[in-house]
Amino acid sequence: MLYLRNVSYHPPATPTPILRQINLQVAPQQLTLIVGPSGSGKSTLLEILAGLAERTKGEILWREQPLTSLHLQQLSGLVFQFPERHFCGATVLEELRLGHPELMSDRIHEALTEVGLEHLPLSTSPQALSGGQQRRLAFAVQLIRQPHLLLLDEPTAGLDWSMRRQLVNLLAKLKQHWSLLVVSHDASELVEIADQCYALRQGELTSVTPETLLTARDRPPVPAPNANAL
Numbered sequence: 001m002l003y004l005r006n007v008s009y010h011p012p013a014t015p016t017p018i019l020r021q022i023n024l025q026v027a028p029q030q031l032t033l034i035v036g037p038s039g040s041g042k043s044t045l046l047e048i049l050a051g052l053a054e055r056t057k058g059e060i061l062w063r064e065q066p067l068t069s070l071h072l073q074q075l076s077g078l079v080f081q082f083p084e085r086h087f088c089g090a091t092v093l094e095e096l097r098l099g100h101p102e103l104m105s106d107r108i109h110e111a112l113t114e115v116g117l118e119h120l121p122l123s124t125s126p127q128a129l130s131g132g133q134q135r136r137l138a139f140a141v142q143l144i145r146q147p148h149l150l151l152l153d154e155p156t157a158g159l160d161w162s163m164r165r166q167l168v169n170l171l172a173k174l175k176q177h178w179s180l181l182v183v184s185h186d187a188s189e190l191v192e193i194a195d196q197c198y199a200l201r202q203g204e205l206t207s208v209t210p211e212t213l214l215t216a217r218d219r220p221p222v223p224a225p226n227a228n229a230l
């Protein structure tokens with residue numbers, strides 16, 4: 001179990017904190033969903049949990065043990081938004097082996113099986129894959145390191161309806177083996193597989209029911225004051 005206690009992030013360059021007193025716990029084999037609008041701090045929170053940015057206040061604990069950024073780098077696997085843009089291997093095998101040349105073929109096969117790409121020839125160019133397959137490969141790149149926590153930034157962004165559906169099914173399967181923390185601006189398809197839901201607004205995290213997230217999505221935008229006067 002991973003705990004965040006009063007975690008804040010306020011770099012000196014910003015007038016106001018980007019994350020404010022975040023309290024969160026991520027349980028094993030569960031999917032935690034955080035939904036928030038653009039600029040609310042979703043990616044920043046994931047960067048902190050991946051050990052890529054340093055919180056300015058608060059504690060992150062694994063069971064009882066306080067964690068440093070270095071611990072978090074080992075514990076977490078972060079899949080960035082549009083991860084396929086960062087592929088640099090010429091083949092699927094190269095992509096999976098980047099940084100881990102020692103990896104045995106059974107670990108590679110295991111990771112590809114986990115994401116449903118076990119039949120893919122290892123010599124395929126990542127660029128030749130479909131959008132959905134590329135997303136799966138990006139998950140496998142992290143899973144191969146066997147992280148305790150998989151962090152996913154907008155995992156369904158840019159995919160068409162049927163690929164999004166397949167990806168949601170894959171996440172439901174992955175959470176049987178891993179802890180997943182997913183951030184998105186759109187709750188719609190992810191809510192149904194979430195075990196706990198949070199809303200993030202201007203750096204403040206609140207625990208919410210799935211219904212709240214869906215209702216907030218459907219609510220029409222509030223008209224700006226004095227709209228008629230323009």
Ligand SMILES: Nc1ncnc2c1ncn2[C@@H]1O[C@H](COP(=O)(O)OP(=O)(O)OP(=O)(O)O)[C@@H](O)[C@H]1O
Pocket residue numbers: 011013014018036037038039040041042043044045185
């Ligand atoms: N290192 C930094 N220094 C200054 N400001 C930053 C830094 N990192 C992020 N920000 C600001 O923090 C806020 C939150 O950014 P973040 O990228 O985490 O939002 P987000 O919820 O992921 O948005 P989106 O949905 O557009 O991806 C933004 O206002 C951003 O400009």
Ligand SMILES: [Mg+2]
Pocket residue numbers: 042043044081153
């Ligand atoms: Mg973001």
